[in-house]
Amino acid sequence: MKVTPIKAANLKLSFADERVLHYGIIPRSNRSIFVINELPDLQARIQVSLFNILEEGDVQIRGFKLRLPLDIMFVFTANPEDYTNRGSIVTPLKDRIESQILTHYPRNIEHALEITDQEADIHDEQLKKVMVSDLIKRLVEQVAFEARSSELVDKKSGVSARLTISAMENAVSAAERRALINREEKTQVWVGDLSGIIPSITGKVELVYEGEQEGPYQVAMNLMDKAIRSQFVQYFPNPDELKKRRNTGKPSVQQKTEEHPYKPVINWFDKGNQLAISFNTNDKEKIHQLYMVDGLHAIVKKYFPHANEMQAGLLMEFVLHGLASYSLISKKLYETKIEFKDLFGSMMNMNDPKEFNGDVDFEE
Numbered sequence: 001m002k003v004t005p006i007k008a009a010n011l012k013l014s015f016a017d018e019r020v021l022h023y024g025i026i027p028r029s030n031r032s033i034f035v036i037n038e039l040p041d042l043q044a045r046i047q048v049s050l051f052n053i054l055e056e057g058d059v060q061i062r063g064f065k066l067r068l069p070l071d072i073m074f075v076f077t078a079n080p081e082d083y084t085n086r087g088s089i090v091t092p093l094k095d096r097i098e099s100q101i102l103t104h105y106p107r108n109i110e111h112a113l114e115i116t117d118q119e120a121d122i123h124d125e126q127l128k129k130v131m132v133s134d135l136i137k138r139l140v141e142q143v144a145f146e147a148r149s150s151e152l153v154d155k156k157s158g159v160s161a162r163l164t165i166s167a168m169e170n171a172v173s174a175a176e177r178r179a180l181i182n183r184e185e186k187t188q189v190w191v192g193d194l195s196g197i198i199p200s201i202t203g204k205v206e207l208v209y210e211g212e213q214e215g216p217y218q219v220a221m222n223l224m225d226k227a228i229r230s231q232f233v234q235y236f237p238n239p240d241e242l243k244k245r246r247n248t249g250k251p252s253v254q255q256k257t258e259e260h261p262y263k264p265v266i267n268w269f270d271k272g273n274q275l276a277i278s279f280n281t282n283d284k285e286k287i288h289q290l291y292m293v294d295g296l297h298a299i300v301k302k303y304f305p306h307a308n309e310m311q312a313g314l315l316m317e318f319v320l321h322g323l324a325s326y327s328l329i330s331k332k333l334y335e336t337k338i339e340f341k342d343l344f345g346s347m348m349n350m351n352d353p354k355e356f357n358g359d360v361d362f363e364e
Helices: 006-009 044-048 051-055 091-096 109-119 124-129 134-149 163-184 191-200 208-212 216-232 237-246 253-257 263-272 283-290 296-303 309-325 344-350
Strands: 034-038 072-076 275-278 330-333 339-343
Touching: 044 091, 044 253, 109 134, 109 163, 124 163, 134 163, 134 191, 134 216, 134 309, 163 191, 191 216, 191 309, 208 216, 216 309, 263 283, 263 296, 263 309, 263 330, 275 283, 283 309, 283 330, 309 330
Parallel strands: 034 072
Antiparallel strands: 275 339, 330 339
16 A cells, blocks of 8 residues: 555545555455565565464554554465575464465375366367376376376475376377378378477476486486386286296196286297387377287287277377386387397396487487
């Protein structure tokens, strides 16, 4: 609130008359909800001016014997004080705030999916061209869950929902770009397209010292592998449990008759075969390449018998990424492609000067 000389002159009133006052936004918000975002950003002297409003519910103007009883609900937002160095809430003001509500990240995938679906800026034209399966959505969300529990990510900084929102937008954009290059009318987001979400991860997580030593790019790749590993067991048998059953003494009759579902795929790579899928490969060619791997389609058909061609192709690719995350086959990411091959042969080539950390490689 302030005294308005123009109003005093027009009304021919003295400055001591209360009618020359110009009421600010808070008095004019009577019987309303008044929200102040990022409260610590306010200067201390401005925070002090809120004391009387919160305590007595009125406004007092210096020089005027005026009290304005106000019926206002104040809502303040603030990040944790140990997260930002921009300022803090003065103690007397914090004492006058009646309730403090601590928010939290989504506690399950279902809530995270709802938030991302609501906030992701994906245009209708993109949705007509690019199909996003539930599997891809869950993989994107799982990356954030893995980041929040990672020892390499700073817990104080946290991992906001903005990561998955940006990641989903980038994943759709990567698939759309590929479709435009190949002049395809429709496509879907493949697991390989998730390489396009790496900038969303590296740009939105703050790393601790160990993470900085590892490197942002490598941390992002590790988070993606962990997300694939976590979601893989929701769709297919857990490879680790199959290993345990095989190594627990005498197998049962059921175990004898139940063949290891991934054995044909692993054997195909053990024979020296490899599969290199370019990021710009069209859908028809990618599906054709996936069918070349012995036993891969049989696994998908066994657990998802009603999947159509595109769904089956996505699941076949997912199986390869899942087996790589469980260290049953090797996966290497190059600048323009993803390469799958046998794990032992990959380990033997670790001394190749072109190799990079055994997992990620860039072609020159």
